[in-house]
Amino acid sequence: MSDVKARILALREQLDSYNYQYYVEDAPSVPDAEYDRLMRELVALEQAHPELLDPDSPSQKVGGAPVSAFPEVQHALPMLSLDNVFSDEELAAFEKRVMDRLDRAEPLDFCCEPKLDGLAVSLVYEQGRLVQAATRGDGSTGEGITENVRTIRAVPLKLKGEGWPARLEVRGEVYMPRAGFEKMNEDARAEGGKVFANPRNAAAGSLRQLDSRVTARRPLAFYCYGVGLVEGDALAERHFDILQQLKGWGLPVCPEIKRVQGRAGCQAYHDDILARRDRLPYEIDGVVYKVDELALQQQLGFVARAPRWATAHKFPAQEELTRLLKVEFQVGRTGAITPVAKLEPVPVAGVTVSNATLHNADEIARLGVMVGDTVIVRRAGDVIPQVVGVVLERRPADAQPIVFPDHCPVCDAEIERIEGEAVARCTGGLFCAAQRKEAIRHFASRKALDIEGLGTKLVEQLVDQEQVKTPADLFHLSQETLAGLERMGEKSAAKLLAALDKARTTTLPRFLYALGIREVGEATALNLARHFLTLEAVMQAEVETLLAVPDVGEVVAKHIYYFFRQPHNQEVVRALVSPREQGGCGLHWPAIEAVPVAAQPLAGQTFVLTGTLNRLSRNDAKAALQALGAKVAGSVSAKTSQVVAGEAAGSKLVKAQELGVPVMDEDGLLALLAGHGWQP
Numbered sequence: 001m002s003d004v005k006a007r008i009l010a011l012r013e014q015l016d017s018y019n020y021q022y023y024v025e026d027a028p029s030v031p032d033a034e035y036d037r038l039m040r041e042l043v044a045l046e047q048a049h050p051e052l053l054d055p056d057s058p059s060q061k062v063g064g065a066p067v068s069a070f071p072e073v074q075h076a077l078p079m080l081s082l083d084n085v086f087s088d089e090e091l092a093a094f095e096k097r098v099m100d101r102l103d104r105a106e107p108l109d110f111c112c113e114p115k116l117d118g119l120a121v122s123l124v125y126e127q128g129r130l131v132q133a134a135t136r137g138d139g140s141t142g143e144g145i146t147e148n149v150r151t152i153r154a155v156p157l158k159l160k161g162e163g164w165p166a167r168l169e170v171r172g173e174v175y176m177p178r179a180g181f182e183k184m185n186e187d188a189r190a191e192g193g194k195v196f197a198n199p200r201n202a203a204a205g206s207l208r209q210l211d212s213r214v215t216a217r218r219p220l221a222f223y224c225y226g227v228g229l230v231e232g233d234a235l236a237e238r239h240f241d242i243l244q245q246l247k248g249w250g251l252p253v254c255p256e257i258k259r260v261q262g263r264a265g266c267q268a269y270h271d272d273i274l275a276r277r278d279r280l281p282y283e284i285d286g287v288v289y290k291v292d293e294l295a296l297q298q299q300l301g302f303v304a305r306a307p308r309w310a311t312a313h314k315f316p317a318q319e320e321l322t323r324l325l326k327v328e329f330q331v332g333r334t335g336a337i338t339p340v341a342k343l344e345p346v347p348v349a350g351v352t353v354s355n356a357t358l359h360n361a362d363e364i365a366r367l368g369v370m371v372g373d374t375v376i377v378r379r380a381g382d383v384i385p386q387v388v389g390v391v392l393e394r395r396p397a398d399a400q401p402i403v404f405p406d407h408c409p410v411c412d413a414e415i416e417r418i419e420g421e422a423v424a425r426c427t428g429g430l431f432c433a434a435q436r437k438e439a440i441r442h443f444a445s446r447k448a449l450d451i452e453g454l455g456t457k458l459v460e461q462l463v464d465q466e467q468v469k470t471p472a473d474l475f476h477l478s479q480e481t482l483a484g485l486e487r488m489g490e491k492s493a494a495k496l497l498a499a500l501d502k503a504r505t506t507t508l509p510r511f512l513y514a515l516g517i518r519e520v521g522e523a524t525a526l527n528l529a530r531h532f533l534t535l536e537a538v539m540q541a542e543v544e545t546l547l548a549v550p551d552v553g554e555v556v557a558k559h560i561y562y563f564f565r566q567p568h569n570q571e572v573v574r575a576l577v578s579p580r581e582q583g584g585c586g587l588h589w590p591a592i593e594a595v596p597v598a599a600q601p602l603a604g605q606t607f608v609l610t611g612t613l614n615r616l617s618r619n620d621a622k623a624a625l626q627a628l629g630a631k632v633a634g635s636v637s638a639k640t641s642q643v644v645a646g647e648a649a650g651s652k653l654v655k656a657q658e659l660g661v662p663v664m665d666e667d668g669l670l671a672l673l674a675g676h677g678w679q680p
């Protein structure tokens with residue numbers, strides 16, 4: 001057998017097995033980028049050696065065989081895949097191919113759509129009612145998953161309005177929004193449940209459940225991007241217009257879809273979406289261009305596994321393969337020990353990654369990862385890069401197990417792991433230099449006391465030389481001490497002293513936040529200050545009383561309570577707020593007035609925030625609403641006064657509409673807040 005033939009056969013076997021893992025088990029063992037590289041190699045070899053072509057080759061097939069646990073559904077029209085382009089040149093070649101085939105000289109209209117990373121489904125509506133839902137399967141036979149799809153809030157069970165065809169087959173993508181995915185995995189990690197590598201696997205795994213109650217609990221959403229077999233002639237003649245019709249009938253259509261002219265329009269669309277990729281509330285792996293006119297689509301037709309009238313322009317992959325060189329253990333502000341993977345540098349989604357988090361000991365065990373392994377790193381959005389998988393078949397003979405330390409790598413105190421908690425912590429407390437550094441950095445950070453000029457390097461020196469043990473020590477530093485530090489002149493020392501002096505006048509919320517009490521962020525600190533009005537009152541508060549503060553639950557209440565019961569913490573707080581004449585640091589703030597009821601125009605109203613807000617953070621919106629007296633709840637009920645729906649709002653928005661709860665968008669919220677004198 002020739003080398004080429006052997007390579008082709010090996011590639012086919014490998015890709016078949018990857019397909020099985022991906023489509024049937026929803027658990028791929030290699031990232032898409034690796035799969036795509038092997039597929040491209042296979043396609044190139046097959047093109048160069050047409051005599052070796054085989055209709056059974058994975059290059060000629062769509063998806064994977066349906067599994068027998070679900071009823072089989074024959075697709076009236078095949079559900080195809082998409083061809084890919086990876087570069088501007090390939091995009092130009094695509095446009096040229098299409099124009100040549102149509103014998104056209106002037107630019108065509110294209111419908112541009114985000115390529116959502118989920119899984120394709122077909123929904124059949126008869127007389128406006130959802131009667132069947134199926135996966136793509138192998139393209140001609142899919143899996144019947146009607147019951148599961150019925151649990152997805154974004155999928156209407158009944159079409160709105162009128163004029164829809166008697167039989168309408170809609171096609172689209174079931175996906176898992178980023179926020180829901182992160183939250184689900186976080187919960188799973190805490191409870192030892194199943195953790196998914198990425199939102200696409202999570203969506204596929206959630207949808208292909210035998211028990212639809214499981215699917216119902218998963219944060220799935222849906223956007224449609226086309227139609228299948230339609231009976232009746234109610235539909236428009238252009239793809240983009242059809243999508244608008246679908247939207248009118250209550251089917252969700254992605255708001256990013258646009259109609260453009262020619263390759264230049266496609267390229268501009270691609271660049272815009274790529275630039276905003278990390279800010280979209282869902283994951284995409286590229287954009288799709290479709291010839292807009294149906295008559296032209298028909299003329300172009302399709303090849304084995306994909307239409308000729310569409311192509312996917314892929315984005316840089318968010319998952320890549322690289323080698324795990326070693327693991328370091330970092331100590332955080334609260335002593336949490338985080339294993340950090342040191343990787344052979346690899347470009348992921350446009351950035352070179354050489355560190356990734358391994359979360360905790362449970363995660364290392366779950367992944368079964370060893371030093372020397374080939375691992376899958378994932379970098380998506382602003383989440384720090386993580387190791388999400390190991391390619392076991394590439395494990396070298398000399399791979400070494402990862403040993404979780406039992407003593408702190410910085411202060412040598414014992415590391416403790418509390419029953420039922422995933423996180424291991426150094427017990428050194430503020431004696432641990434690592435924790436001290438983090439605590440002081442946090443204390444000085446912008447949203448805390450905002451001490452300008454007190455950077456990481458400086459904090460390290462001050463702690464290492466034992467000039468600073470607690471935040472209070474900062475305020476006793478002398479010009480002399482500071483000027484004696486590395487890379488510090490007289491001038492910058494004086495500047496820092498001035499900044500420290502300025503920081504003495506602060507606000508109670510900033511002060512509470514700066515203390516670095518576990519799980520007390522800015523919003524909670526603000527609520528505490530508003531509720532108790534004085535530091536003394538917060539320090540004296542019992543768990544019960546703390547629970548009355550908006551946004552404070554059992555866990556946070558206990559953290560706050562125990563923090564102020566520690567003699568060491570009491571001492572530091574007293575030192576910080578004692579007057580300077582008495583040898584204290586002299587931190588002070590204007591008294592907070594009890595907010596009169598009249599100044600709480602939204603008292604008695606309950607708001608729910610959902611979707612992505614662009615101009616202010618969820619926390620800021622919440623704090624602003626609370627400041628005006630409103631309650632902010634996590635779920636929509638008949639008692640909700642107002643839902644604020646940001647971009648890509650999902651189930652909460654649907655629920656609000658069902659219950660007739662008023663909905664406003666981000667502009668509406670900003671206008672409301674501004675009307676009550678709130679300023680960002």
Ligand SMILES: NC(=O)c1ccc[n+]([C@@H]2O[C@H](COP(=O)([O-])OP(=O)(O)OC[C@H]3O[C@@H](n4cnc5c(N)ncnc54)[C@H](O)[C@@H]3O)[C@@H](O)[C@H]2O)c1
Pocket residue numbers: 018019021022023028029030031032033035036062063080081082113114115116117118119120121136173225288312
């Ligand atoms: N990691 C692995 O082991 C492995 C195995 C098999 C496949 N894969 C991945 O899957 C890809 C092949 O899968 P595929 O055949 O589903 O192709 P594809 O994902 O490249 O493209 C087709 C699919 O795109 C989706 N899609 C999203 N938005 C769309 C839109 N607006 N319009 C039309 N379709 C849209 C649909 O689900 C459609 O079926 C490979 O390129 C690879 O990245 C990975």
Ligand SMILES: [Zn+2]
Pocket residue numbers: 331408409410411412413426427428429432433434435
């Ligand atoms: Zn330590």
